Amino acid sequence: MAVAARKGRTTASPHTSITTTAWPGSLDSWLSWIPLPKWALITVAVAGAILLLLFLVCIIKCCCTKKKHKKKERIGLCAISNSTTINLVQPEMEDLEQEVEQKRRGKLQYSLEYNFRMQELKVGVKQAVKLRAMDSGSTSDPYVIVYLTSDIKKRYETKVYRKTLNPIFNETFTFQVPQAEVSKCTLVMQIYDFNRFSRHDIIGEVRLPLASVNLQHVIEQWSDLAVASKVKEEHLGEICFSLCYVPSTGKLTVLILEAKQLKRMDSDGLSDPFVKVHLILNRKKWKKKRTSVKKNTLSPYFNEVFVFEMPFSQIQNVDMVISVWDHDKVTKNEPTGKLFLGCRATGSQLRHWSDTLSNPRRPLAQWHILQPPGMVVKALGLKSHLKLPLHSR
Numbered sequence: 001m002a003v004a005a006r007k008g009r010t011t012a013s014p015h016t017s018i019t020t021t022a023w024p025g026s027l028d029s030w031l032s033w034i035p036l037p038k039w040a041l042i043t044v045a046v047a048g049a050i051l052l053l054l055f056l057v058c059i060i061k062c063c064c065t066k067k068k069h070k071k072k073e074r075i076g077l078c079a080i081s082n083s084t085t086i087n088l089v090q091p092e093m094e095d096l097e098q099e100v101e102q103k104r105r106g107k108l109q110y111s112l113e114y115n116f117r118m119q120e121l122k123v124g125v126k127q128a129v130k131l132r133a134m135d136s137g138s139t140s141d142p143y144v145i146v147y148l149t150s151d152i153k154k155r156y157e158t159k160v161y162r163k164t165l166n167p168i169f170n171e172t173f174t175f176q177v178p179q180a181e182v183s184k185c186t187l188v189m190q191i192y193d194f195n196r197f198s199r200h201d202i203i204g205e206v207r208l209p210l211a212s213v214n215l216q217h218v219i220e221q222w223s224d225l226a227v228a229s230k231v232k233e234e235h236l237g238e239i240c241f242s243l244c245y246v247p248s249t250g251k252l253t254v255l256i257l258e259a260k261q262l263k264r265m266d267s268d269g270l271s272d273p274f275v276k277v278h279l280i281l282n283r284k285k286w287k288k289k290r291t292s293v294k295k296n297t298l299s300p301y302f303n304e305v306f307v308f309e310m311p312f313s314q315i316q317n318v319d320m321v322i323s324v325w326d327h328d329k330v331t332k333n334e335p336t337g338k339l340f341l342g343c344r345a346t347g348s349q350l351r352h353w354s355d356t357l358s359n360p361r362r363p364l365a366q367w368h369i370l371q372p373p374g375m376v377v378k379a380l381g382l383k384s385h386l387k388l389p390l391h392s393r
Contacts, residue, residue, distance in 0.1 A: 010358045032333060076084065105204035105225035106131035106165070108144075108189060114182065114215035119146075121210075123187065125158055126220070131165040134193035134201050139163045141194035143204065143347050146173050149186040154375065157347030159209070160194045183211040194348055196366045197236070235370070236337035237262035237298070239275070239324060242365035243341075243356040250311040251370060254320075256291055257365060262298040263336050265326035270326070272295045277306055278321040280340075283381055293327040310387045316358065318344055319380060324370060337370025340380060 064076060066343040111124035125144050136139045139160050147155040154175070161167035179186060190205040204225025242255040256275050265271040270294050279287040287308055294300035310318060319342035326334045352366045 004235045007145050029362065041052060069255040104132050106207050107222050107223050107224055110189060110190065110213065110223050111220040112213060113218045113219060119176065122171045122176045123175065125169045125189065127168040128191060129166050131191065132203050133165060134203060137163070140165060140203065142167050142191050143194055144169060145190045145192065145347070147188055148175055149175065150181060150184065154378070158214060161349045162350060182215065191225060194351065200222055200348065204228060214270050235261065235263070236370040237324065238367050238369050239322060240365060240367045241322060242363045243352065244363040245356050245360055247312045247360050249350045250309055252308045252310045254306045254308065255363065257303060258301045259324060260299040262324065264298065265334060265336060271298055271326045271336070272306060273300050273324055274294065274327055275302060276323045276325060277311065280319040280321060280380065281310055318342055321376065323373070338376040339371050340376055
């Protein structure tokens, strides 16, 4: 019995130490520091869990309610068939869109001066600000076309300014307008975005009826650019060609590549186009070459090369005329459209010519819009149709 008692005492001592000693960092050791009974701690924990659960339920309920409201609004707007409601809502949306479109196009500063003695109108294109970005790099290559509605064929173009939304033009153009016709004219100034390999995009325009302007004194003002009017003008077509000039040899290489969307010249709705290239020196026809004729097409592909000898000393006095013609075996060949390049040119034509001279030995290709033949001839002001005698080299 004594031995058993001793065994019992020896075996009991480890159990006693285990129940009274807590491992460091255990939950019991942390709870032992809080001066509250266990039932109070359990009550606080349960209350906190309930509050957290209620908070989560409220958040989920709010989200679901918002989604349901949105669905109801969509369904309601789509289901409305009442014409009165549509008439009330739709005009406001259109007005808002027009205001946004208007603000995005920018402004143009210009001046007007009418000389009553000379009966001529001077239009100064000053500058533009905050133009719409038309290119992928959030910029544009703007230039301005200026004309009067009384003579649409007579147009002026400013230089092209690269990668800017705030171009400064400072160019002046003169129109001969009799005083009796001034009130019947509308001045149109259109800003375009230049594109070398595609059609130029119009940014906006300013239309100013001269009857609403007091021309007794010089006018200088700003106007917001508006959406371009949808009055369609005759489209004569477009032509793509490449230029390369080598100053050391004085050779100009002209590669006529292709044309597209040409005007229909024949009764069957097609045309037999070919291209003429003229060099004009001192406003007199100098040299010319022509491509072959492409039958029954409005989008001919030529890929024909011409080389002209043109000394660098004569560059300033040379104009190059590119013209597309319709070949006819029975009657006289008719011109479809023309354009000219040179130091007297404007807009994209001047840009192409300048880029060619600034990058010698480098071929530069570009698309150009054909213009009315009479307009180009008038702009060139040719003295005669006689060829200039050349010195043999």
